[in-house]
Amino acid sequence: MAAKDEITRRELFKLGAGAGAMALVAGELLSSAAHAAEKSTGLPQVPRRVLGKTGKSIPILLVGGAVPLDPKFDPKLSEAMRFGVDYIDAADCYGGGTCETHVGNWMEKATKRDKVWITSKSDQHDPAGLEATLEAGLKRMRTDYFDLYFMHALENPDSITPELGKTVERLKKSGKIRHFGFSCHDGTVVELLNKAAATPYIEAIMFRYDFTQYGNKELNDAMDACVEANVGLIAMKTQKSSLSFRDQVEKLQVGKWTKQQAVLKAVWADERISAAVSHMDNLEKLKQNIAAAVNDQSLSQADWEQLNRFAAATRSETCDGCDHLCNPGVGAPVKIGATLRFLMYHDTYGEPEKAKALFRKLPSDAQRITGIDYTSAAARCPHGVDIARHMARAAEVFEA
Secondary structure (H helix, E strand, O other): OOOOOOOOHHHHHHHHHHOOOOOOOOOOOOOHHHHHHHHHHOOOOOOEEEOHHHOOEEEOEEEEOOOOOOOOOOHHHHHHHHOOOOEEEOOOOHHHHOHHHHHHHHHHHHOOHHHOEEEEEEOOOOHHHHHHHHHHHHHHHOOOOEEEEEEOOOOOHHHOOHHHHHHHHHHHHOOOEEEEEEEEOOOOHHHHHHHHHOOOOOOEEEEEOOHHHOOOHHHHHHHHHHHHOOOEEEEEOOOOOOOOOHHHHHHOEEOOEEHHHHHHHHHHOOOOOOEEEEOOOOHHHHHHHHHHHHOOOOOOHHHHHHHHHHHHHHHHHOOOOOHHHHHHHOOOOOOHHHHHHHHHHHHOOOOHHHHHHHHHOOOHHHHOOOOOOOHHHHHHOOOOOOHHHHHHHHHHHHOO
């Protein structure tokens, strides 16, 4: 009998059918690799794709580590593993600096090191700072190596230097990292992807990507350049959560899929994407995402049309973090994109403490957001986001 907080095969099948993922029939809807794994485990397995230059096969669904984790033994990680989700995306800063320790505690009790892929990240982008963060992370996780190591939330393409490349090669030779890349989600994503495509030591990238960006020519060209250079692409921020409309987001049903399942399937429909990292902070979300992943039914034309209508209705409520466009219109050192992203965590994701903690990490000048005229900034926004209204809301939340 399954433990109380485990996902049973029956529950997963029921969820998949209830969400419209059809019946999850062994051997009919799974990839051949997943089918083989299912035969040995008795459970449907999340399909896998190769991650660029790494040459390694990873699940198309990845566990995001920026969620609350049990400090002793987190059952969500074990449940994910049972369905083939054996990739954990950690970072030195997640969980207020506890993520690596908590993942290490789980790993020590739950699995052999070579049975799970661990990615972690450094907020320090200079070679010395990155190496120091890496060393501290290895100690916290009590492991000898990371499968993949990222520069975290990279903004400046100039951080990708020959000197960094030499450090990366040395760390690889020492066995402390297997592969290297970066994550990014602000306004320089296109520049960073193009730089990665021209940089041999960048093997994989995790970047902000969702179904609404299918028509973004500059981004698509940069993604194509990465694919041509065999740089692995991992999608994050796939849910396209808006700054408001929380009720509409939660209630949206796309055909037979929940909104959360539909947008993941839309991203997986892009074969350039190896995987999507997901913020699964409870077992219900884990079940929903696994049910979508193990089923190969594509979104219908009607599903796509409904998603596109949703995107159009919420476009002016979604900040893409392109500060290079709006910030020059403000005569103050505020960081509009970051502030509105943290507001989204507070109002839409329901993570108030995380949002406030991240805001407090901004430079002190950037935290003074009241008494500023945002008219010019709003005029520069290509999507018509009411920046003044949202920054006023941010002031209520963060300056209280």
